[in-house]
Amino acid sequence: MTNPEDRTLTSSGFYVSQEAPIRTDNPVPTPTSPAPDILRCAYMELVVTDLAASREFYVDVLDLVVTEEDENTVYLRSMEEFIHHNLVLRQGPVAAVAAFSYRVRTPEDLDRAVAFYTELGCRVERRAEGFTKGIGESVRVEDPLGFPYEFFYEVEHVERLAWRYDLYTPGALVRLDHFNQVTPDVPRAVAFMQDLGFRVTEDIQDDEGTVYAAWMRRKPTVHDTAMTGGDGPRMHHVAFSTHEKHNILAICDKLGALRRSDAIERGPGRHGVSNAFYLYLRDPDGHRVEIYTQDYYTGDPDNPVVTWDVHDNQRRDWWGNPVVPSWYTDASLVLDLDGNPKPVVARTDASEMAVTIGADGFSYTRRDEESVAAGEFKLGAQL
Numbered sequence: 156m157t158n159p160e161d162r163t164l165t166s167s168g169f170y171v172s173q174e175a176p177i178r179t180d181n182p183v184p185t186p187t188s189p190a191p192d193i194l195r196c197a198y199m200e201l202v203v204t205d206l207a208a209s210r211e212f213y214v215d216v217l218d219l220v221v222t223e224e225d226e227n228t229v230y231l232r233s234m235e236e237f238i239h240h241n242l243v244l245r246q247g248p249v250a251a252v253a254a255f256s257y258r259v260r261t262p263e264d265l266d267r268a269v270a271f272y273t274e275l276g277c278r279v280e281r282r283a284e285g286f287t288k289g290i291g292e293s294v295r296v297e298d299p300l301g302f303p304y305e306f307f308y309e310v311e312h313v314e315r316l317a318w319r320y321d322l323y324t325p326g327a328l329v330r331l332d333h334f335n336q337v338t339p340d341v342p343r344a345v346a347f348m349q350d351l352g353f354r355v356t357e358d359i360q361d362d363e364g365t366v367y368a369a370w371m372r373r374k375p376t377v378h379d380t381a382m383t384g385g386d387g388p389r390m391h392h393v394a395f396s397t398h399e400k401h402n403i404l405a406i407c408d409k410l411g412a413l414r415r416s417d418a419i420e421r422g423p424g425r426h427g428v429s430n431a432f433y434l435y436l437r438d439p440d441g442h443r444v445e446i447y448t449q450d451y452y453t454g455d456p457d458n459p460v461v462t463w464d465v466h467d468n469q470r471r472d473w474w475g476n477p478v479v480p481s482w483y484t485d486a487s488l489v490l491d492l493d494g495n496p497k498p499v500v501a502r503t504d505a506s507e508m509a510v511t512i513g514a515d516g517f518s519y520t521r522r523d524e525e526s527v528a529a530g531e532f533k534l535g536a537q538l
């Protein structure tokens with residue numbers, strides 16, 4: 156890890172520091188134009204290849220609320236949302252992500268977004284009100300990392316259903332929590348996102364300073380998006396919150412009852428990173444959806460940055476349960492502004508899967524050889 160003198164080992168097994176301990180030798184230039192003031196991740200636009208199957212998954216299984224729909228598109232929101240949607244499902248030829256969309260603080264922030272990305276030489280397009288139903292004027296960009304980002308301020312308000320307990324189901328999704336992006340060069344991506352105004356809350360590194368993943372926020376939670384090291388640009392997952400842990404267990408029970416347990420990829424469990432309770436699902440196109448609850452407040456300016464050792468086998472699951480290989484390897488394509496899939500660039504830094512799962516596939520992660528001999532690892536020792 157970088158600057159070991161600046162970090163403190165906590166009694167929980169991770170390190171804390173004041174400055175994000177991530178440096179890049181390959182930065183995106185910092186624009187002189189100020190960044191737009193981003194409020195929060197607001198919605199994702201997903202292209203799906205079988206709209207009926209996707210609608211069934213997100214509406215009938217996960218109980219998202221339909222705000223509006225037509226032949227080609229379904230607009231969905233969570234129970235506590237008051238803006239038009241948190242997820243757009245759009246029928247298309249290739250399963251992919253068309254937009255990671257963020258709400259900004261004022262209409263003028265759209266002009267700031269245009270100036271910021273134009274200065275970087277990015278493709279930038281203004282979209283008129285109604286280009287996406289419910290959304291006012293927006294700015295769409297292909298960002299320097301290859302991701303399709305959108306910014307908007309004006310939005311149609313709809314009823315916040317938080318008080319409608321007659322509509323709640325046992326696994327009710329109450330908020331959009333975050334995105335997760337796959338990118339080959341995590342330090343480059345983090346530095347760019349810091350220029351865009353994001354703050355790092357947690358990261359995973361090794362002693363050599365290789366950064367495997369980082370979590371960044373605008374709203375005062377652990378993240379609005381995360382950068383996961385891997386072949387990219389791709390979308391790793393989109394995450395919705397439940398109120399409680401038991402809501403996540405109810406989703407597992409429902410999937411079992413529907414004989415749809417194959418939709419469960421990983422979990423349920425407790426994350427080390429973020430401290431949240433989690434479940435990862437795969438939708439009918441393979442898009443990954445996380446169900447997430449109970450991370451922590453991060454809004455103070457001196458919020459400590461948490462750094463995990465990649466060899467700490469509690470970093471991704473606090474109970475030490477192994478991460479399945481597909482979780483590391485699979486992700487969704489992202490589209491350019493013309494709707495064509497962006498080419499995927501291979502990661503050249505070390506792979507978290509390779510350094511933590513090992514050849515036996517059973518996720519031994521401690522570096523101390525003696526603890527391996529003592530059988531101090533999870534599933535492998537039980538075989």
Ligand SMILES: [Fe+2]
Binds near residue numbers: 333334335394
């Ligand atoms: Fe996540």
